[in-house]
Every structure is written in C-alpha cells, then in structure tokens.
Amino acid sequence: MKRYQNLLMIFGVALLVALPLWLRQKPAPAPAGKEVALFRGTDDQATDVISRIAPGYRPWFKPLIEAPSGETGSLLFALQAALGTGFIGYYLGVSTTRARIRRETDREARC
Amino acid sequence: MHIMEGFLPVTHAIGWSVASAPFVAYGMYTINKRIQEKPEQRMLLGVAAAFTFVLSALKMPSVTGSSSHPTGTGLGAILFGPAAMAPIGLVVLLFQAMLLAHGGLTTLGANVFSMAVVGPFAAAAIYRFAKAAKMPFGFSIFLAASLADLLTYITTSAQLALAFPDPAGGVAASFAKFTAVFAVTQIPLAISEGLLTVLVMNALARFNPLELKEMKVVAAQEMQA
Incomplete structure (x- = not known):
C-alpha cells in the first residue's frame, strides 16, 4: 500500500509539471513582432508589476556577480x-x- | 518569491533585515544546542538543508503559463522546529543571491522573512494542528508543507505591496496585483512541494523510525502501524 502510494505521488508531481507544458500553447506573437515568452519566472514578472505601479523606481543596488x-x-x-x-x-x-x-x-x- | 536585488526601498530593506535577524540568531542557538545534545542528528539536519537547497532550485512551469519554484522549508520545520530553518534558509538565499543573481543582498532580509521565517512557522503550526485534529500522518505533512509554500509567496506579495502601494488603490490594490502574479501560479507547485515532502518523510519514517520518534515528529504508537 505504502509503496503504491509513493509511486502515485511521484506520478502526481510529474503530472503537475508536465500538464502545464502541454496545456499552454505558445501565444501568438504580439503585433509588434515581439515574441511573447511563455513560462517566465514569477520573480521577473513581479519586477514588471513594480515598474507599472511605480514607473519612477530605479533599483538602487546591482547584483555583485551576474551569470x-x-x-x-x-x-x-x-x-x-x-x-x-x-x-x-x-x-x-x-x-x-x-x-x-x-x-x-x-x-x-x-x- | 525572490525579491530582486535593489527592488526594495532602503528603509524596507533595513526593516525586514532587522525583523529577520532575531529569528536567525535564535535559530543558530537552537541548532547549536541540538547538535551538542544529539550529535547524531547532524546528518538529518543536513538532509533538511539539502531539501531546501534542491527544491528552491527547481523552477517548475505552472498552469498560469509562468514558472516558479517551491521552497522546501516545511520538512526541516517539522523535523527540527521552525526556528532552525531561519539560518538554513539564510544560507540558501545567500548562495542564490551571491552566485546566481537570484534575489539579492539588499533584499535578503525580506526574502529570509518570507521563506525562512513565515513558511517554517506556518508549517510547524499547521502540522501541530493537523496532528491534534488526529489527521493521518501523510496528510498532515502534506497540508503543512504545501500551505507553508503558499504562505511564503503571499508574504512576498505583502512585502512588495507595502513597498509599492498602488497610486490609486493603495496597499490593498497593489497586494491584489502581486498575489495575482505569485499566488495562483504557486498553487500547483505548492501541491508538488507537499507531495515531495511526504515522499521524503515516508522514507525517513520507514528507515529512521528511531530518530523521528526521538524528535517527537511522530508519536511512539503511530510507528507501530
């Protein structure tokens, strides 16, 4: 029973990761010809929201090392x-x- | 949930660092005490840290069409108590801030507060509540880990909303905008985190029943089943 449950949970995680990839189709490119990125990180999106709410805000510190x-x-x-x-x-x-x-x-x- | 480097005003950056510092200090104290009393638990502490290390590196796609990552703090919070996760989370976030330009030094305090303070304390409280309500072991772990994950992201949304109130609707409108980015995307990931935590906990319960009993994660009679 336990083993069967564990396998089911692994399958569940795999499904949760794979389903979005399959369900979300790449959106049509924006009229300007710019590609719309799919599955962008939420951390970056939050930065976009900040620049919409406070357009004047400039980050006051840069990462020390950037890949x-x-x-x-x-x-x-x-x-x-x-x-x-x-x-x-x-x-x-x-x-x-x-x-x-x-x-x-x-x-x-x-x- | 990583607030990017430089994206919190100076006062907020300092404020969240001051808020996180006592948790980190107390966490260091509890870890030191624990390792002195029970040196054999050192490896298990490493497992808790490693789990956070792995899960916070996994960026998974979500149904909303965005990607995000789990936090992995629930496991350690249930095993070692919530305070122990504050310094562990700090190390993980520091690694990501220094080497990966993911999060940042100026936002470290705020990120520690959401991921390594709110998440673990929520996990420990929910686990305790679920156990008191006599919910099954696996389900209690699942609830604790997944809700802690979700609450971490809601905390991040609140932190950003406080720092960047909407010019028209104020903090509340801004909070709605940030949770729209973070929370919905996080739901399937929180479920994944819950399931993965139960998997690791099942393995520990099976192969390390003595340690888990000693740490009062499970009651003695439960292990017989």
Missing part, C-alpha cells in the same frame, strides 16, 4: 540541485543499510 549567460546560470542551478539530491540520496542509502543491519541483528539475537 555571464543563461547557460552558466543553469549550470549553477543544476549544481545546486545535484549537491542537494546527492546528499539526500547518500543519507537515505546509509539509512536503508543501517535499518537492514538492525533488522538482521535483531533476528540473530532472537534466534
């Missing part, structure tokens, strides 16, 4: 995710082995 290209940026994001999952995977690996050893010693002790 030279989108590729370098995605490298760092991938690195961040890889380091995190690597650690979680290592811990779960240690845990499963430890749980197995604990079970085996329990069984031996009972014999």
